[in-house]
Amino acid sequence: MSHLPSVVVIGAGLAGTEAAWQIARAGVKVKLIEMRPIKSSPAHHTSDFAELVCSNSFGARCSDRASGLLQEELRQLKSLVIKTADEHSVPAGGALAVDRSQFSESLTKRLSSNSLIQVERRELSQLPTEQQVTVISTGPLTSESLAEDLKIFTGLNECHFFDAASPIIEGESIDLSIAFRGSRYDKGDADYINCPMNKKQYLAFRDALITAEQAELKDFDKNTAKYFEGCLPIEELARRGEDTMRYGPLKPIGLWDPRWGDVKDKALRREKRAYAVAQLRKEDLNGRLWNLVGFQTNLKWHAQKTVLKMIPGLQDASFVRFGVMHRNTFIESPQLLLPTLQFKKRIKLLAAGQITGTEGYVAAVAGGWLAGTNAALLAKGQKPIEFPPTTMLGALTHFISGSAKDMKVKTNFQPMPANFGLLPDLPERIKNKRDRYCAYRDRAIKDLQETNQKHLGQLLEKSTS
Ligand SMILES: Cc1cc2nc3c(=O)[nH]c(=O)nc-3n(C[C@H](O)[C@H](O)[C@H](O)COP(=O)(O)OP(=O)(O)OC[C@H]3O[C@@H](n4cnc5c(N)ncnc54)[C@H](O)[C@@H]3O)c2cc1C
Structure with a gap:
């Protein structure tokens, strides 16, 4: 077996577990290096592979939902992690949720008993040499020494350690009969969508923010959060005073809806303008996804959904991602990665999982698979593959690597979960949302199967010969 090519995978989380299995499946030896239990992360509790650090849900199971479609693509690609999730699923309405212990124990056993996978329990503090094909999948809580080495390798400022992100909303779910496009003082293009509030709406919104349920900060986040006074959670701004938000992210001055009339007189304009305005900024060039500016928050997700829908124009908002504030190591993938998940400056080094700036369990598995x-x-001297952006797997990898033609990252790069806003338009617009999502799904599965047959039959043929 010593003549077989070999690969190193660092980190046996969701991404690393899937990556190691796919490598072995192709007949290539793998050294899987996992630091637990020698050293643990602040959120993990066991030494098992693919431990789910928080929820036991992989999101909606139905393939006309974004996470369900990605799960389905992974099933077709013979993902071990999704197969194991199916085997150990527990009733959870429309979601794929698992018995977390059985799920992780089963994966640990499968990998540990595979003769092509050699498991090493130790912390890796430096990237392996350039000659070694390596996958780095050490997740949002990558150990500090490796994160430092990665920072040196990628270049300063190209590694994020804290994720203070505002919610992202699907553009088509914003009600433009209430909200309006425009920029402050009409400077530049009308790049923002503005949601105007009157005094009554503002005060009710502030009350709701203050009383909404907060996520409990983990100990390791409490320390990190102290350093980010400049980026306070919106509920904390609300708490600091009745008008604090109106002097910050909800500032109304210079924002005028043309539907309010052509008023020139300054005093009259002041009187007629909104009491407060929440602004949304494009997350991508085409404006499919919009970021609620300055709304980083520690509110629980269900609370965000209720409270943020109180903003006029967002009553039917469809959330692609909720706001978060937690420690999260991720690289500046749009500058660093190719859609094959290889580093541009070292093509034998690949990255997968949350460290690449995808978000969520299923997206981590998908990155691990690719x-x-x-x-x-x-390792076999063959050409790496990429999936078309019409598939959810391809859409995510094209987005994070900054290679999606019409989905370029517009604002600061922030982690992105699977969502339909990432997929290119269909040839014809389908008005009904459900039908549209089904059409996205059908196209995705067809294109995935074509790519799979074209490239991967060959990989597996060679592995068994
Ligand atoms: C606190 C927290 C809660 C989250 N909750 C959810 C949730 O409920 N739902 C959801 O979809 N997503 C959640 N996420 C986001 C993310 O999807 C998960 O963290 C997911 O597990 C990411 O998979 P991964 O494989 O990239 O990283 P991980 O699953 O974290 O795996 C990384 C592995 O690398 C190991 N490692 C780290 N450094 C080294 C080193 N130097 N040497 C060797 N091994 C190393 C770690 O021990 C770990 O086993 C959460 C993230 C955090 C931080």
């Missing part, structure tokens, strides 16, 4: 498959191809 990075693992491509690592195996590279």
